[in-house]
Amino acid sequence: MTMDSEVTNKLGPDILSYSVEKVMVRNIPQVTPYWQMRHIKELMRIRRLDGVPVTDDEGHLLGIISISDLIICIENKDLEAPVSKYMTTPVKCLILSKTLIEALREMNRFKYGRLPVVDEEFKVIGVVYWWSLFAFLQEALDTSMVVKKTIPSEGVISYTYQVLGRDFVHAGNASLQMRKSLQQLSIDPKDLRRTGIIAYEAEMNIIIHADKGFLQVKINSEKIEVTAEDKGPGISDVSLAMQEGFTTAPDYIREMGFGAGMGLPNIKRNSDIFQIDSRVGVGTKVYSVVNLIRRLK
Amino acid sequence: MLLREVIDSLNLQVISEGNLEVEVRSGIVSDLLSYVMGNAKEGDLWLTIQTHMNVVAVASLCKVAAVIVTSNLEVNEEVIDKAQEEGITILKSSLPSYELSGSLYLSGIR
Missing domain, CATH: 3.10.580.10 (CBS-domain)
Structure with a gap:
């Protein structure tokens, strides 16, 4: 390894x-x-x-x-x-x-x-x-925006990005970095777009609701797996959270055009496999798979 | 219709210039970022009154032809810098979203 x-x-x-x-x-x-x-x-x-x-x-x-x-x-x-x-x-x-x-x-x-x-x-x-x-100083001193590239096994690449809660200034950076890493591979634009939406919505969920978390993407020749895991409040009723329009985001977040209760449904719609696992007071884990239209060499 | 022609015919101000030679066919009007992500098509014009940093992220993700900030709202420099860095076109209009979309529709973008 x-x-x-x-x-x-x-x-x-x-x-x-x-x-x-x-x-x-x-x-x-x-x-x-x-x-x-x-x-x-x-x-x-x-x-x-x-x-x-x-x-x-x-x-x-x-x-x-x-x-x-x-x-x-x-x-x-x-x-x-x-x-x-x-x-x-x-x-x-x-x-x-x-x-x-x-x-x-x-x-x-x-x-x-x-x-x-x-x-x-x-x-x-x-x-x-x-x-x-x-x-400014916090950002300068902070090494938490760690981008980790690992090759866990033959033919698999994985990138991990740290996401900090309430950090709206850098919101979207982790998924943007992820997209840039994926663009270097010959992935079909449709798959890239779906993965981008999944990653962005998952990142925003961490920023809006949790203290911190990470976004991980794993790519092999057939599929892209996106995992977003956070330490946060957790979701008490997952089926309710999956309903379009249901939100617990505060007003100032909604004023920015987020937290409209469309994040999780958007992620699900763009995923071929979608799993969510949440425990109140512990955190939430969202797992998505995008099957690639064209196999990667 | 090319983006450049849309800009000229509707008197839009270019505040961040990406590719102006793209073909524009349709548009989307929304201030909810998730809605835009779920519904925007590549090459759309996106009319919004949101002006913060994440507009750039969403525009880049959805590959819209341009973001049009309506009602003459101010876009701050950091956002413009970021848009330029990402090659995203941001335009500004003094008209509110409703009126501007009417004009766009009449000009053939449907």
């Missing part, structure tokens, strides 16, 4: 000298001092932001309005007040040429949860949030 595994390490040792651009969040709504505080409350709720920079009409940085400013305003029952009354000013900010480590130092030194990033004209172009920094 031979085995080789590649650990994805996209970032290398000099990640800390990256520009803050890599970690900043763009498309931050432009808030001006004459906005009312109740608009800030809505903005923070809808965009799930804990602070936004305040600018003049041309986009130059004036201050910042954070969740703690909002709390004071709500305590004062003063939501009709303009942002200018509650915003924090002057505000610390980063210029675009600063590096990641400088951003980390500033945030840690002043215990800031967020720092606006400005260009040379002092116009806001993004915000570094503690969570965007955290997400």
Whole structure:
């Protein structure tokens, strides 16, 4: 048995000298001092932001309005007040040429949860949030996106991909990687498509419902087997979960167009053999087989 | 009808350019990703108001000719970068999905 595994390490040792651009969040709504505080409350709720920079009409940085400013305003029952009354000013900010480590130092030194990033004209172009920094560093340090290629026996290739729950940013990556690996083999496009749908839906199920899991594909000359196994809540009534339209996904997931109760039925429809095994409080295992239209050599 | 001709005749904005010389025959309108995966045909135009990263994954999986983001919704740069990387065409229209699909239907894409 031979085995080789590649650990994805996209970032290398000099990640800390990256520009803050890599970690900043763009498309931050432009808030001006004459906005009312109740608009800030809505903005923070809808965009799930804990602070936004305040600018003049041309986009130059004036201050910042954070969740703690909002709390004071709500305590004062003063939501009709303009942002200018509650915003924090002057505000610390980063210029675009600063590096990641400088951003980390500033945030840690002043215990800031967020720092606006400005260009040379002092116009806001993004915000570094503690969570965007955290997400970047976690990804950099994480070796869990392990892609393992194994050859368990003669004529069989197997790939395994790790999937992390609630990680919507990287959602679809495992099945995309899988598809790319399969594209190198001479598989009929129809089979590739069915396998792709099975893998994607199975991956999304893990992301939506479980803490973590893995996606495995095994290919031999006649068939492709896809196994998705997770550590998660499990399904209490599998036959109900198999009904089209039945879902337990929360609203924010459904807003993204997932969790419509079509995942498992979609997987079944595209599989020649379909098995599901779930235990409440333990996890779920979905096994699918796609019989190949053309045998592989 | 070629995708390029559809873009010109309906005034669509190209925000990520893949292959514009593909033949477009039909379309699908849905914001449910699973529905699209279950029902889209290769070469379809997919009209949606979803703009997040997974639209690219689904478009690539279903091999749609293009994604058309309707109602002039903004698509963020990471999504556009990813679409370019995957060779997926993303178009934008100021019309809502309902009106745009009417125009597409009238132009012969049925």
